[in-house]
Amino acid sequence: MRNLEKAPEVIQKSKCINHIIDYKWNEKIMSGLLDPLEGNEELDQILNRIGHKAAIGLTASLLEWIYWYFKEYTTMSDDIRHRIETLWYSVENPENSKPLLFDAELDIPASGFINGPIWIALMNVRMIDVLYKKGSFMLQSELAGLVLLVRHVTPKKKKFDKWFEGIISKLIIQFPNQNTEITFSEDAVYDSSGEALICREFFFDSMFDYCNETTKSALNDFILNIDYERNPFCNKKKKFVNG
Structure with a gap:
């Protein structure tokens, strides 16, 4: 369990560790996060400027903010960690991971200050995973709710804003985004197979020396540290397509 042993510095400085839950939470807020595009068109446009592998890396990183914030408040922390690991695994090769199924009955805990945000996060991640594997152009837009959720629960929002903007x-x-010239439609397929890999260090290590080789090495190290017996979303047979 060597992955996610220590919270990234930016998450620590944002006071997300062991912080009292003092954010507002109600059905209206939850509904806004489930359907976030109205009033957040600029965020949607920005997210649609990045490629699919980058979007999956950003998804994993945002979910890690949720993981560290709620780690001591929920029994689901191991499940969340497994999903983070699986997202990074799917950056390497989407075929290596199983669907990130969550709440198939849509039993939405709208009033819970803990279960509510976690439900929003995991449902967003589930949809992003589905759209990534389909090659859907709608993937990046699905990220908006996750960005807004993490910002909403983060105590020091300016720290999050600075991190996200950077x-x-x-x-x-x-x-x-490698497919900006393709006319958008729900049936159009985004081809991410030729995109460069990305790793966790890109998001959380300001000293990380990014290049193809260092990224490939960091990502493969992360993948090799996954416990495939405990993680139900990762196929045990590793298929490294880029290393």
Whole structure:
């Protein structure tokens, strides 16, 4: 269980560890996070400027914010960690991971200050995973709710804002959307097979020296540290397509 042993510095400085739950939570807030695009068109446009592998890396990183915030408040922390690991696994090769199924009966805990945000996060991640494997152009838009959720629960929002703005700026430059010329439709397929890999260090280690080789090495190290006996979403047979 060597992955996610220590919270990233930016998450610690955002006071997400062992912080009292003092954010507002009600059905209206939850509904807004489930359908976040109205009023957040600029965020949607920004997210649609990054590629699919970058979007999955961002998804895993945002879910890690949720993991550390709620780690001591929920019995689901191991499940959340497994999903984070699986997202990174699917960056390497989507065929290596199983569907991130969650709440198939849609039993929404709208009033829970803990279960509510976790439900939103895991449902967003489930949909992002589905859209990634389908090659859907709607994937990046699904990220908006997760971004807004993490910001909503983070105590020091300016720390999160600075982190997110810095990360998204780098992603747009280094991992841009590769299919901007294709006319959008629900049936159009985004081909991410030729996109560069991305790793956790890109999001949380300011000293990380990014290049193809260091990224491949960091990602493969993370994948090799997954406990495939305990993680129900990762296929045990590893298929490294880029290493």
